[in-house]
Amino acid sequence: MSLMNTPDAQSSLLSIDNIYLLIGFIVMFLVVKTLQDKAHPKRLTTALFWFLFGSVFIFGDASIALIGERNTYLWIGINVVIIALLAGMNMVSMGNYEMPCERAKTEDANRFGNKLFVPAVLIPIVTVICTIILSEIQLGDFYLFDQEHVTLSALTLACTIALLVSWKITKGSPLQALSESRRLVDSIGWAAILPQMLAMLGGVFIVANTGTAIQDLVTLFISPDNRFMLVVLYCVGMALFTMIMGNAFAAFPVMTAGIALPFLIQGHGADPAPLVAIGMYSGYCGTLMTPMAANFNIVPAALLDLKDKYQVIKVQIPTAITLLVINIFLMYGVVF
Amino acid sequence: MTELNLLPLLGIAVIVIGFALRFNPLLVVTSAGLVTGFAVGIDFVDLIATFGEKFMNSRQLASFLLILPVIAILERYGLQQRAKAWVAGIKGATTSRILSMYFVVRECSAALGLINLAGQAQTVRPLLAPMAIGAAANQYGDLPQDVKDMIGAHAAACDNIAVFFGEDIFIAFGAVLLMDAFLKENGIAGIEPLHIGLWAIPTAIAALIVHLFRLARFEAKIRAEIARCQQQQSEEEQTPSNTNSALKEESL
Numbered sequence: 402m403s404l405m406n407t408p409d410a411q412s413s414l415l416s417i418d419n420i421y422l423l424i425g426f427i428v429m430f431l432v433v434k435t436l437q438d439k440a441h442p443k444r445l446t447t448a449l450f451w452f453l454f455g456s457v458f459i460f461g462d463a464s465i466a467l468i469g470e471r472n473t474y475l476w477i478g479i480n481v482v483i484i485a486l487l488a489g490m491n492m493v494s495m496g497n498y499e500m501p502c503e504r505a506k507t508e509d510a511n512r513f514g515n516k517l518f519v520p521a522v523l524i525p526i527v528t529v530i531c532t533i534i535l536s537e538i539q540l541g542d543f544y545l546f547d548q549e550h551v552t553l554s555a556l557t558l559a560c561t562i563a564l565l566v567s568w569k570i571t572k573g574s575p576l577q578a579l580s581e582s583r584r585l586v587d588s589i590g591w592a593a594i595l596p597q598m599l600a601m602l603g604g605v606f607i608v609a610n611t612g613t614a615i616q617d618l619v620t621l622f623i624s625p626d627n628r629f630m631l632v633v634l635y636c637v638g639m640a641l642f643t644m645i646m647g648n649a650f651a652a653f654p655v656m657t658a659g660i661a662l663p664f665l666i667q668g669h670g671a672d673p674a675p676l677v678a679i680g681m682y683s684g685y686c687g688t689l690m691t692p693m694a695a696n697f698n699i700v701p702a703a704l705l706d707l708k709d710k711y712q713v714i715k716v717q718i719p720t721a722i723t724l725l726v727i728n729i730f731l732m733y734g735v736v737f
Numbered sequence: 738m739t740e741l742n743l744l745p746l747l748g749i750a751v752i753v754i755g756f757a758l759r760f761n762p763l764l765v766v767t768s769a770g771l772v773t774g775f776a777v778g779i780d781f782v783d784l785i786a787t788f789g790e791k792f793m794n795s796r797q798l799a800s801f802l803l804i805l806p807v808i809a810i811l812e813r814y815g816l817q818q819r820a821k822a823w824v825a826g827i828k829g830a831t832t833s834r835i836l837s838m839y840f841v842v843r844e845c846s847a848a849l850g851l852i853n854l855a856g857q858a859q860t861v862r863p864l865l866a867p868m869a870i871g872a873a874a875n876q877y878g879d880l881p882q883d884v885k886d887m888i889g890a891h892a893a894a895c896d897n898i899a900v901f902f903g904e905d906i907f908i909a910f911g912a913v914l915l916m917d918a919f920l921k922e923n924g925i926a927g928i929e930p931l932h933i934g935l936w937a938i939p940t941a942i943a944a945l946i947v948h949l950f951r952l953a954r955f956e957a958k959i960r961a962e963i964a965r966c967q968q969q970q971s972e973e974e975q976t977p978s979n980t981n982s983a984l985k986e987e988s989l
Contacts, residue, residue, distance in 0.1 A: 417797070424799050427806070454799075461793050470790075475782070477789030482767060489764030500813070510815025510822065517811055517819050518851075524804060525849045525907060532931050552930040553800050556909050560803040567807055571814040581809035585853075586802070591763050596911040597798040598766040600918040602748070604791030605770045605784075607923065609777040611745040618741065646756035650915060651766070655749055662923055673925050677916040678905065678936035685901045689894075693757070701857040701893035705866055708882070712890040713897070720898055720948050727943045735939075 413544035415554040418462050420547075423557065425458030431583045438496040446492035447587070453480040453487075454594060481601065488591035498584040513570060520567040524559045531555035596650055603654035615659025625664050632733045635660045639680050640687035640725055647693025649684030656680070671736040679732045686728065689721040690714060748773030795918040801909050804850065820854045824864045832873045832888055833955040839865055839892075840899045840952065844945060847903030850910065857896060866892040873959055881966035884959060891955065895948070902944035905937035913937075 428451055435441060435448040457477050464473040487493055501509075510517065531546070532555045538545045546554035564575045573581075586593060606612060623630050635656060642652035661680055665671040688694045692714065702710045709715070748769040755765030767788075774784035808816070823842075829835040846854055855861075866889045873888055874880050880888075904910050908930040917930045 420800065420803075421796055424796075424802050427802055457793060458796060458799070461796070471786060474786040474789035474793065477793050478785035478787070479789075481788045481792050482785070485761075485763040485767035489761040491761070503818070506813075506815040507818045507822075508815075510818035513814060513819070515819070517814060517816050520807055521811055521816070521851055522849055524807065524909075528908060529931065532929065550797065552908055553797055556800060557803055560807060563807045564810075567810050571810060573810040573813060575806065577813075578806035578810035581813050582802075582805040583809075585805045585809050585812075591761065593799075593802070595762050595766070596915045596918075597792060597795050598763055600795035600798055600915055600922065601788060601791040602752075602766050602770050602773075603919050604794070604922050605773055605787055606745070606748070608779065608787055609745045609748070609773045611748065611773060614742055614745040618743070618746070621741075642753075645753055648756060648762070650912065651752055651756060651762070653912075653915060654919060655752070657919060658923075666925070673920050674928050674932040675936035677920065678913075678933045679940060681905060681912050681916060682902065682937065682940045685905075688901065689897060697857075697897050701861060701896075702890070704857055704862040705886075705889040705893060707886045707890055709886070712886060713893045716887075716890045716894040717898065720894070720944070720951060723947050724902075724940065724944055727947070728940055731939055731943070735936075 413547045413554070414540065415545060415557050416547045417550045417553065420550075420553055420557050421458045421461065425455050425460075427579065427582070428452075428455030429459060430579055431455075431586055434580060434583050435496060435587075441494075441496035443492055443494040444496070446487055447494060447496065450484060450487045450493045450591075451586075453484050456480065481598070484594065485598070488594075493591055495587045495590075496583070498581075500584070509571075516570050519570065520563040523563045523566060524556070527559035527562055528552065528555045531558055599650050599654055603658060606654060606658050611655075612658040612663055615655075616663045619660060619664070625668055628665075628669055628737065629733055631660065631664045631669075632736075633729055635665065635676075635680055636683035636725060636729045636732060639684040640690075640721075643684040643687030644691040644693065647688070647691055647695070649681060649688055652684050652687070653677075653681060656684075665736065669737060676732065676736045679728050679736075683725055683728045686721040686725040689717040744776040745773060747776040791922070794922060798911065798914045798918055800914065801911060804909055808853070817854065817859060821860060821864060824855065824860050825868070827868065829872065831876065831956055832869045832959060833952045835865070835869050835872055836891060836895050836955070837949055837952045840895045840948060841945065843896060843899035844903035844941065847900045848906040848941065850907040852900060852904050852907075852910070855896065857893060861892050861896045865896070877960070877963055881963065881970075883966055884962050887962060888959065891952075895952075898944060898948055902937075902941045906934050906941055908934040 432448050432452045432455060435444060435451065438444060441447065457480060461473065461477065532552050536546050536551045564578055567578065568574055623634060638656045638660060639652055642656055643649040646652055657677060657680060661676055665676060666673055688697065692699055692711065698714050699710055702713050751769040751772045752765060755768065756762065770788060824839065827835055827838050829838060843855060869892050870880065870885050870888050905912050913930050913933050916933050917928065920928050
């Protein structure tokens with residue numbers, strides 16, 4: 402569309418570096434709020450946990466420029482280990498939050514009606530529209546969006562717009578919104594960092610050639626020329642690994658590095674986007690069938706006072722297995 | 738066989754055992770990284786630097802934090818209460834129709850990123866399960882406990898399945914960002930989270946069709962289960978060995 406076909410990551414308003422800075426400021430704001438929460442049961446350790454996380458975003462890029470890559474990676478690595486220890490020793494918790502009572506919120510809900518959904522729904526809609534249509538907008542020499550991270554730039558813009566629209570609707574300012582978000586971030590807690598930790602582990606697996614080891618193991622059992630069996634192995638493997646661990650996110654780097662990447666993507670030229678999307682969903686089929694995913698499968702049975710605590714799983718199994726079979730054929734049909 | 742080097746797989750064993758024993762996942766994942774590094778003989782300082790490098794390179798995974806202020810302010814002004822009012826207002830004469838309506842709306846809203854709008858504790862326990870059970874009671878009279886349990890379990894399953902297969906369409910969801918980061922880390926360029934989200938749609942639609950099909954047949958299953966319970970009950974009443982209840986009836 403544009404005449405200049407040389408996208409430069411540095412010259413964009415919503416560049417990925419600026420987005421990381423923004424995330425860093427949000428996290429640091431929450432750290433300050435946590436420190437101000439005097440009645441917080443684990444005030445200092447929770448604040449430290451988020452500070453170590455936020456500093457990667459605020460100081461990361463500047464640190465590389467100042468003290469070099471090696472030193473920067475070292476202190477971030479130390480941060481990661483301390484973050485894991487704080488979470489592992491159960492030193493991160495919820496604090497206290499001012500929240501209006503149920504009745505006041507119900508009154509607000511009735512007052513605003515379905516308008517309350519508008520800002521939330523705007524986020525995905527604006528993101529998709531911007532990604533597809535507006536991604537190449539230029540202001541002078543500047544791109545509006547980072548050409549290498551179009552979706553994230555669009556998401557940032559969408560969230561800003563949604564925040565302003567909610568301000569207009571509810572009269573709750575963006576600053577108040579930031580304060581309120583501490584409740585959500587704390588309720589997610591350490592789980593907020595799990596995907597990033599798993600991505601990191603995936604990176605360590607690359608360095609350690611774990612994928613090659615799985616590859617060697619797999620070739621003992623299955624011929625790498627058999628596309629269909631490889632697809633079956635990836636999908637069923639995702640489901641089984643997820644059932645053992647109770648978490649599809651954790652199964653993903655292992656199975657994808659071991660099977661999808663070497664055999665399907667590099668070996669048979671499979672299309673990566675549908676491959677990983679359907680692979681992850683195969684993992685979700687496993688989540689539906691395992692008591693290890695207690696939050697989803699065991700806790701509801703307790704909430705509902707069911708005699709058989711596995712009854713929710715039993716109800717989910719037919720749908721899960723049907724979808725796993727569909728996923729296998731769908732993957733085989735679309736990725737090659 | 739001797740050529741097979743299984744040492745790099747030690748970390749996977751740590752993950753499996755650590756998750757199975759329910760240690761904190763962050764601790765398990767970090768330990769798995771350490772064990773993997775040691776097993777293949779990476780120098781400790783290099784390993785920590787590798788942690789830092791890989792962690793820093795996957796920062797895009799934190800971008801979901803940008804959404805939370807919006808959701809937080811909307812919740813402050815009654816977003817969840819509004820959703821509850823909507824669930825309570827579902828019109829439907831039959832159990833399967835109520836569950837189907839909920840399923841469709843829940844999956845679509847999850848696809849738009851509204852994952853915590855409803856949930857097992859927020860909506861299933863207080864609203865959906867009682868409503869689904871109530872609709873069946875209206876139709877068939879008093880329900881045996883087994884039937885109530887079956888309907889409750891289906892309500893919980895509806896929520897899980899709808900969210901799971903809807904959420905991966907939303908581009909800023911953790912799973913999508915994790916896949917995106919994984920591909921970038923492995924040198925596969927040119928894939929945006931949007932592509933991954935789009936490829937989640939076929940399975941999402943399949944989940945919708947499969948589960949709605951099952952719910953459509955659920956009414957018949959409720960009737961069969963009620964009949965089975967009634968038969969079981971009448972058999973118990975007819976057995977002569979059940980003298981206790983007979984005595985009770987006489988004394989009344």
